[in-house]
Amino acid sequence: MQTSPASDDRPQAALHDLLRTVPRRYRSPLLPPDLDAAVAAGTEATLAFAIESARAAGERAAPMPAALGDAFTAALAALIRRAMAPDGGDPVFQAQVLYSRDAQVRDWVQVESTAPVDARAVRAAVDAFAHPGKLRDMPEGARRDALSHLHALASAGEWRALALEAESLGALSIGNDAALHTLVRDLAKHPALQRRITAEAMTALEAVRHYRALRARRVPAAGSDVALDQGRAAAREGAQAEQAAAEALGQVATFLNGLEGGERSTYRVLRSLLTPRVLSGGGDRSKEEWDAALVRSIGGGLCDVVLLAEVKAAPAAVTSDMPRLLRGLARLAQADADASFAFASVDGPVRLRGRSLRALAPLGPSLPAPVIYLCPAPAESRPTLLGAAAKAVLLSEPASLGFACALANGAAPPHASLAPVWEALPHEPRLRATLNQYDTARRAREAMLYTGDLLAAVSQAGSMRPRQSAP
Known part of the structure; x- marks a missing residue:
């Protein structure tokens, strides 16, 4: 049995008032007047x-x-x-400038761009005849040792040594095995291996060394310990921010359920909702995964979205995120108002009514009232x-x-x-x-709440709620 519209008025009005009372500490500063x-x-x-x-x-x-x-x-x-200042400048920009000025740097970047693909191609070529599994049944002796050594060089990325060893072996008769002889000889001239050797030699050039040093000052090498540590730290921060947001929205749900009266939990929080394919974008990079949603059960296995929250670990991240968010909301708002749509989530599947999705339509370049950003970071001092x-x-x-x-x-x-x-x-x-950068940041930050402020506001609203008298 669906909840009557009248019974929905009080919690919905309370949610609106609650969001209105939360301070907007992340607002963009005003531009100079002239x-x-x-x-x-x-x-x-x-x-x-x-x-x-x-x-x-x-x-x-x-x-x-x-x-x-x-x-x-x-x-x-x-x-x-x-x-461009030598001390205190921007090393990433200086690297861009060096790339523009120096042909050797551009050549190195081009050949290095295929490094992962080339390394895989070389190792696959070596595995074709020197994989440990293939050597296991080969009689012990010089041929097996030579092939095992080739495999070790490929695994270690010792490209020049690999080519020299393959060239040396290719000049010899390897146990009268013509097919193997051809494979080893061709390996020495493999285009991917030659590109790896060229790139390795170019790293000794002064311009390339300077370029790499500039990049490393701000962008650690992919796969390096520094890069992995930064990735893990960012993942932890993101997970903690999402957990804090889910807990805050859980308190909001508890507050709204209290207004409903009775023992039935009408409101609940769902994390990581995935837009169903029927509503998803067509390559326009619109947002399709939603960090958290507060939904209201209306009976019959259906729910309405009453609040959608995107989570950012730092306030500055909202400016670049906002356009994707708006495109994703526009996709959701195309839903048929009289239909329902199955969304997957971390907390289980849910069917959302189209009319509640349509209420998420962007207001031009601004977010609608039921969509907010949540952030656990303190507001920037400047x-x-x-x-x-x-x-x-x-x-x-x-x-x-x-x-x-x-x-x-x-x-x-x-x-x-x-x-x-x-x-x-x-x-x-x-x-x-x-x-649009300032206008986008202004609109996004207007919709951004400090997670702690939301918790404080719902706590205060709950303490002011009149207690129900005992029957």
Whole structure:
């Protein structure tokens, strides 16, 4: 039997009031009131102000003052100079610039890009005739020892030594086995092995060594102990953030169930909901896994989503996540209001009514009221006006790299040479996220709650709830 609409009013109103009372400690700082104030506030404030002004002007189809573009290029030039500083600069950007300037670095990056595939190909070629399982039945002696040594060299990634050994063996008659002789001879000339040897030799070049050192200062090598430790730490932080969010939403469910009265638990929390294929995106990278949802049972095995929560371990992560979240919500909102849809979750399958999914439709570029972000991290002491992703995009523009290359060559390029970045900003698809970066961050952070604040708010609301008198 379905719950009557009247019985739903009180808990739903209480949930709305509860979310309204939770402070928004992650709100974006205000932009400077005008260009002069932005310039006085510094490089990042100037860039953020100019970018947001360009976005707003585009919405109004209004022209942009020349002074705005001049301030933008001057600030971008200052950002590039700071990133190129030998001490305290940005090593990742410096590596980009070195890649742009040096053909040897570009050649090494290209040959290194196939490293995992090439290593697998070489080891597969060696396994074809020298895998320990194949050697087990081979008589002991020089041939078996030589093949075992080849396998050991391949396993250790000793590419040059492997090629030399294979070439040496290929020049000999290996037990009058013509097929084996051909395999060993061909191994020495294997294209993948030759690429591994070339890449290995190129790592000794000064430019390549410098490039690798710059990258390692900010991006540890894949598979390294540092990279693995960072990955494990990030996974732990994410899991802890999701656990804290689920516990907070569990308290909200308990509070709402108390308002329902009786012993039936109408509200419950589900973790890691997966969008069913019938509602999922078609390669647009829309979000399809939802960290936590508060659902209300309406009877007949059906539920409504009343609150959807995405969890971030750090507040800065919401800016890049927001576009995917909005696309995912738009997909859910295409549901047939009169149908129900099966979602898998960590806490078991659930059938959600289409009309509750349609209530999750984005409000333009903003999140609807039933969708929030939860974060366990304290608010930043000085939240940035210009996100790291936006800075990286601006620095990666061809004109920015050209400006940086000129600096590296000892020149003093004028900031006006960065005008192509400003001119491309309003209309180039590759710069759309950067153009919207402040507006996106502002809207996302407005919907972001500190997990502890939500717990405190529900605790206070529960303490103020009138006790039911005994019958």
